[in-house]
């Protein structure tokens with residue numbers, strides 16, 4: 298199977314002297330819940346370090362101040378929550394009203410699981426006409442949505458990049474973790490083809506992460522087991538969203554995002570001299586990973 302670099306990786310164009318932040322994407326991350334404020338924050342830091350122009354994080358009211366505290370660059374949007382700090386149905390209308398305002402959406406990091414989350418995610422997935430990264434609890438929400446409506450992944454209003462780890466992939470597809478590269482590629486292709494409009498790209502994460510779009514496949518050659526730590530996947534979500542904001546296609550943003558994310562992990566491991574690292578180290582090495590090698 299080809300490496301993600303077999304097909305030339307996209308090069309981000311030089312920035313015009315008169316560039317402004319609107320040129321590099323207005324991103325929104327929908328994530329966070331009580332006890333999981335870090336996930337959307339790590340995704341947000343990774344998105345900004347990947348070049349995003351503007352970033353808002355929509356998160357339940359009780360989590361909003363915690364998320365905002367991670368970076369002065371974060372703008373935050375409060376979401377109505379239920380008694381457990383999880384999203385309420387009430388958010389669906391407001392968030393759908395925002396569907397034209399943001400250039401790129403990323404759903405799921407730390408979002409938690411509830412009826413309100415499933416309802417919100419399923420409608421945003423279907424109706425937002427912009428590129429969207431779907432990760433973590435948004436993938437779990439789509440697993441629940443598929444039980445009610447087997448067409449929940451079909452014909453979204455815009456390009457989708459799904460980023461399941463093997464556990465989330467198993468919930469979405471029933472395909473257990475493990476299997477050969479070819480078996481995993483086949484299962485990824487089948488998941489992509491649940492969307493006959495051909496707008497869905499899937500990254501199956503872990504050792505030998507692979508990306509597919511239903512016709513093409515590629516395996517990622519960067520990364521290391523030091524990245525097997527909470528928050529690494531949240532970072533990848535932010536990197537891909539940041540690249541989508543700079544007008545890369547879903548396929549190219551996925552390939553370049555995987556490559557750079559793993560490269561940052563390799564730089565961090567090398568610098569720290571140890572395989573195990575924490576996700577905040579990984580975020581710190583993203584700018585270095587973006588330097589032309």
Ligand SMILES: NC(=O)C1=CN([C@@H]2O[C@H](COP(=O)(O)OP(=O)(O)OC[C@H]3O[C@@H](n4cnc5c(N)ncnc54)[C@H](O)[C@@H]3O)[C@@H](O)[C@H]2O)[C@@H](O)CC1
Pocket residue numbers: 332333334335336337405406407408409433434462463464465474475502503504527528529530531
């Ligand atoms: N600091 C934070 O706020 C963090 C929040 N997180 C959030 O926590 C929520 C739950 O996500 P988690 O992924 O932690 O929990 P999940 O329960 O969704 O997945 C963990 C399970 O998936 C399976 N799995 C994962 N990777 C695998 C692999 N490579 N091979 C085989 N099995 C594998 C294992 O059974 C593992 O126990 C998400 O919303 C996520 O964004 C996590 O990202 C961790 C950090």
Ligand SMILES: Nc1ncnc2c1ncn2[C@@H]1O[C@H](COP(=O)(O)OP(=O)(O)O)[C@@H](O)[C@H]1O
Pocket residue numbers: 433462502503504505506519520521522523524525526527528529530531532533
């Ligand atoms: N052994 C490994 N080798 C290379 N990359 C890994 C390894 N383990 C995990 N990763 C990477 O780290 C990230 C883990 O994602 P995920 O499990 O969603 O983390 P979290 O949800 O805790 O942020 C993925 O991008 C995965 O490819």
Ligand SMILES: [Mg+2]
Pocket residue numbers: 432433462530531
């Ligand atoms: Mg994850």
